[in-house]
Structure formats: C-alpha cells, structure tokens
C-alpha cells in the first residue's frame with residue numbers, strides 16, 4: 271500500500287516536471303519574443319529597448335540555461351532585472367509585467383478562491399449526481415427514472431455559461447435571493463465564505479450533477495445484476511444498504527474515475543464562474559493576463575498551477591482506488 | 602462433472618426405501634408455485650404448478666437441464682424475485698409462514714436466518730471489495746444483537762468449522778485471495794452462520810473440480826447431521842443427487858416431471874426425460890460396457906412451450922402412446938407404477954417395462970436383472 275502510493279507520487283512528480291518544461295517552452299520559446307509585451311508596456315517600444323530587455327531577461331541564453339535558472343528560482347531566491355532589479359522570493363515564478371509584483375505571492379492570494387469554487391462545486395455535483403443515480407437505478411423504468419434521464423439530457427444541452435449568467439442575473443441581481451455573491455476568504459468566517467460561494471456552487475452542481483446521475487445510474491444498473499448483490503439480499507441486508515453499501519461500493523469506482531478525468535473541465539467551468547461572479551481567483555487572473563500586452567509570467571504560472579491541480583486530482587483518485595478495491599492495493 | 606463417490610452403481614437397487622416420517626409438518630411446503638416473467642419478447646413461463654416439500658434433516662435434490670427453472674423456483678423460497686418484474690402465484694410456506702406476498706421486512710428477517718442459500722459460482726457470489734470475514738460477520742450481525750468483534754470471532758469460528766486452515770489468519774483475506782474450493786467453503790460458512798433450518802444449495806459444486814466437489818458435499822452432509830437442517834440441493838448432476846438426496850424432483854420446462862425417493866427413482870425411472878438424464882451420465886457408462894447418450898434436441902422455449910407433454914419434441918417413446926395424446930394433452934403428475942411416493946408426468950402406460958427392456962440394456966446392461974427384481978418387489 272505505502273509502496274503503491276510512493277510509486278504514484280513519483281510518477282505524479284515526473285508529470286509536473288514535464289509539464290513545467292512544456293509550459294516554459296510554450297511561453298518563452300514561442301514564436302513571439304517574450305520581451306516584446308514588456309517592451310510595449312511602458313512607453314513606445316523601440317529596437318534598442320527591446321534588445322536591452324531581451325538581454326536582461328536572459329532570453330539570449332541557451333534554452334536549457336533559461337529553464338535551469340527558472341527552475342532554480344523555485345527553490346532559491348532570484349534577482350530579476352527588467353529596468354529596475356526585482357527581488358523574487360523562492361518559490362519564484364517571476365515578476366508580473368503589469369503589476370511588477372511577485373507572481374507567487376499573488377498566486378497564493380488567489381488560489382483559495384479558485385479551489386473553494388472548484389472543490390465545493392465538484393463535491394456538490396458528485397454527491398447529488400451519485401445519489402440521484404442510485405435512486406434512478408433502484409427505480410429503473412419508473413417515472414422517477416425516466417424523468418431523471420430526460421432532465422439530464424435537457425440540462426446537458428444548455429451551455430454552461432448560459433446557466434451561470436441566468437443564475438447571476440435572476441437569482442442575484444433581479445430577485446436578490448443571493449444578494450452577496452462576492453468571494454470572502456474563509457479567514458473572514460465560514461458563514462460569509464459559504465454564502466458568497468453558494469450560487470456558483472449551485473450553478474456547477476445543477477449543470478454537472480445530471481451527467482453524474484446518468485453515469486452512476488448506468489454503473490448501478492450493471493452492478494445490481496451482479497451475483498454478490500443477490501447474495502447480500504439473500505443474507506437479509508435491507509434494500510437501502512444493498513444499494514448504498516454493497517452496490518455503490520463497486521459502482522462508484524468508474525464514477526470517481528470520470529470525476530478525476532473531468533477535473534480539467536471543472537477548472538474551465540471555474541474560470542467562467544470567476545468571470546461572471548467577479549471572484550478574484552486564478553481563472554480570472556489568467557484571463558486578465560492574456561489581454562494585450564500579454565503578461566507571460568502570470569500566464570505561465572496559471573497554466574502550471576492548473577496542471578498541478580489536475581495531476582493531484584488524478585493522484586487522489588488513484589489513491590482512492592487503492593482504498594476501495596483490495597485488488598488494486600495488492601497489485 | 603459428478604462426484605467421484607458415486608462412480609458406479611447408483612442405478613442399482615438400494616436397501617433403503619423412503620419412509621415418510623410421521624407427525625411433524627415439513628419445514629418447507631411449496632404448493633402450485635408458478636413464476637412468470639413478462640419480457641419484451643413475451644411471457645417467460647419459468648416455473649409452472651410446482652409442488653414439493655422438505656422436512657428438517659432431509660435433503661431434496663432438484664435436477665434438470667439448465668433453464669428448467671431450478672434456480673427461479675428456489676429463489677422464490679427466499680422471496681428474491683422483484684415483484685415489479687415477476688408474476689408469482691401459489692403458496693410457499695416456510696415453518697408455517699407464507700412467503701408469497703409477504704412484505705419485505707418479514708422476508709428480510711427470514712433470509713439468511715431460517716433459510717440460507719449458497720450459489721454456484723462463489724467468486725461472483727462474494728463481494729470483491731469486502732473481506733471474507735466481514736461478509737460472514739455481516740450475515741451474523743444482521744440477525745443477532747452482538748458487537749462487531751463478537752461477529753468477527755464468529756466468522757473465524759465458522760471458517761474453522763468449514764475447514765479453512767488457519768482461519769484466524771485468513772479471515773481478513775479477500776475473495777480473490779482464496780482458491781475456488783475455499784471460496785465455496787466460505788460461502789457455506791456464511792450461509793450456516795445463523796444455523797438455518799433450511800439450506801438451499803444452488804449448484805454448489807458445479808464450478809469446482811472433482812476432488813473439491815466431493816469434499817464440499819461431505820461437508821454439507823456433516824453439517825446437516827450436526828444442525829438437522831433441511832437441504833435443497835440443485836444440480837444437473839445425477840451423481841450429486843445419488844450421493845446427497847433423500848428425495849428427487851426432476852424438472853423439465855419449469856414443471857416437475859418425476860418425483861420420488863432417490864434410490865427408487867434412480868433405479869426405476871418412469872419418465873423418458875429422466876431416462877435421458879441417466880443415459881447422459883458419464884459415471885454410469887464408465888463402469889459398464891454401455892454408451893453415453895446425450896439427450897437429443899434442445900430444451901423448449903419457455904416463451905412458447907410445446908403443447909401437450911413439454912418433452913414431446915425430444916421424446917423417443919411418444920409413438921408408444923396411443924393417439925396423439927403426447928402432443929395434445931399435458932400428462933398429470935400421477936403415481937408411478939413402481940414404488941410408493943413415486944410420481945411421474947407421462948402418458949406411457951407401461952414405462953417400467955420399456956425402461957427394463959429397451960433403455961437399460963442400452964445404457965447399463967449389467968443392471969437389467971437387478972431392475973427386474975426390484976420392479977417386482979416394489980410394484981403395488
């Protein structure tokens with residue numbers, strides 16, 4: 271078990287390193303000169319200024335060197351020069367072109383908001399979806415089941431941002447059911463944090479839970495046909511426990527796999543939500559950074575963080591497997 | 602295929618003659634049980650007008666080809682059919698209580714307590730994600746007010762009882778860590794954990810190799826002696842029947858076609874389908890100079906069963922029945938020519954003669970003489 275987790279951790283770490291190389295290559299070795307947007311920022315850019323910035327940013331060095339310097343910044347402080355000299359504490363992800371602040375500091379400021387939206391919304395639709403799926407499977411062929419499947423197909427066909435916008439306009443602006451949809455860090459109290467995030471969570475829950483309900487239903491229908499379910503019933507286990515213990519224990523495995531695979535999709539949804547509900551999270555930051563002139567250090571940091579979150583989510587899914595399925599644990 | 606304990610001679614005459622024990626009502630009484638499944642293709646007539654009973658301490662063997670309704674009928678005893686997709690009629694009384702139409706709570710109290718069941722494939726019948734010990738302990742916890750620790754201790758005790766070596770160390774193993782035979786022992790331990798009064802074993806040894814099969818059957822017999830349980834053993838293997846069963850019920854197309862005390866029925870079968878089953882047993886032929894003859898044709902469709910005798914499309918003897926009775930009229934389950942409590946569903950006027958002169962010489966010529974003798978002794 272411990273060996274399995276260590277192996278998975280190592281491979282996850284490798285994926286993160288490779289991703290960081292990829293991100294680095296994408297933004298610093300791309301077709302555009304990474305010094306160009308910085309040059310455009312203050313005053314007119316002329317060839318001399320561009321050449322100076324290119325030199326100061328080390329963009330004339332070899333690729334390997336550049337990556338080495340960047341990677342070293344993750345563990346030790348760095349001095350970054352473009353115009354003035356900036357001190358950048360480890361782990362250093364660079365200095366923002368637009369704010370001239372340390373990217374890492376701002377990243378840590380914004381991360382809790384994003385992760386609150388994503389985890390809360392994800393947990394909500396997972397739980398609602400799974401419960402609805404179990405109920406539909408248990409009442410297969412009835413009105414409840416058919417209604418659920420039909421509703422899920424309808425909801426699935428509505429674009430996510432439409433739901434988010436409509437929810438914001440009506441529930442927040444028009445009817446004032448959720449008057450305060452601004453994000454409050456949890457340090458200001460659990461109450462404000464919770465109520466501020468509830469509407470975005472509900473939007474995520476509403477749009478995604480039906481997909482999970484349908485998927486769970488399919489898995490449950492299959493599992494309920496297994497011999498060991500009949501064994502449980504023949505032992506005298508009550509129906510609810512047959513469903514939620516014996517059957518769900520097996521049926522949930524592929525559902526959690528889907529959840530892990532869907533995590534990137536969840537983050538995309540979070541970017542929309544941050545925009546619409548004006549939550550100062552990573553997603554909103556990334557979108558601002560992508561505006562012209564592009565803020566390369568911020569964009570690269572947000573992509574890297576997104577990648578790490580997805581890798582960690584999949585790692586957690588794998589560890590979850592090993593807890594739930596003894597055959598994985600021993601493999 | 603069949604038990605090595607009975608590789609010869611179960612067709613020969615036995616000394617024991619079935620004696621119905623006086624007084625006590627049978628623990629299980631099934632009366633005119635009919636089970637139908639409405640499907641897209643039509644109504645599946647899985648079990649029709651089936652009646653039988655089993656007393657405590659006795660074993661009933663139910664035999665028939667696959668699809669003959671053995672599992673469906675025995676699952677009904679535990680109320681395991683989903684009422685929304687099943688039409689069930691008749692009566693099933695367990696210890697005097699009616700099962701047909703009983704509510705879910707009553708059924709739950711009965712399941713695993715008074716009536717327990719073991720299934721054909723122990724690997725698929727055990728939950729892959731729970732340890733063997735947890736699964737046995739759960740069965741105990743459901744029907745006894747004990748702590749989890751006591752239930753676990755009981756699981757160890759049961760595993761030990763069914764012959765799992767080092768039960769204490771194996772109790773936390775998962776099903777995939779057990780061998781096939783050990784899994785079936787674990788299933789038996791789980792079924793017996795509450796000392797059930799009736800044990801239904803649905804092809805308990807079909808998935809196992811011959812040696813293990815014999816051990817499992819021995820185990821069931823030991824446990825039956827110990828707990829005085831009634832046992833229903835379902836099989837398509839007459840060897841298992843010969844070794845285990847006091848009485849036999851032969852099923853075909855969802856109906857009883859021949860019933861009676863085991864020795865009598867196996868030595869003096871009076872229904873051509875039973876003859877077919879006997880002819881296709883490899884053990885009989887292995888010990889004699891006879892041939893292995895499979896029953897020609899396929900089991901009938903249960904959506905649209907043949908009119909008359911359900912066996913008529915495959916029956917080699919229907920020309921001996923006057924007129925077209927076989928194809929037009931369903932024979933009743935009537936007292937047989939030979940033996941008490943022996944019944945058969947067939948229009949043949951003299952099946953015992955046909956068996957002795959036409960069938961037996963083909964499948965076991967060395968037994969013809971014996972058959973002749975018992976026939977005379979037993980004929981009323």
Ligand SMILES: Nc1ncnc2c1ncn2[C@@H]1O[C@H](COP(=O)(O)OP(=O)(O)O)[C@@H](O)[C@H]1O
Nearest residue numbers: 638645647666667668669670671672673674903
């Ligand atoms: N739930 C069901 N719905 C429809 N048909 C069924 C169902 N369960 C069993 N059957 C059919 O009933 C017949 C008898 O099955 P079964 O009792 O399992 O046979 P066996 O004698 O091999 O145990 C088979 O033809 C089977 O296909």
Ligand code: SF4
Nearest residue numbers: 910913916927947948
């Ligand atoms: S009733 Fe007719 S068809 Fe059926 S088993 Fe007897 S002889 Fe054969």
Ligand SMILES: [Mg+2]
Nearest residue numbers: 671672673803
């Ligand atoms: Mg069966």
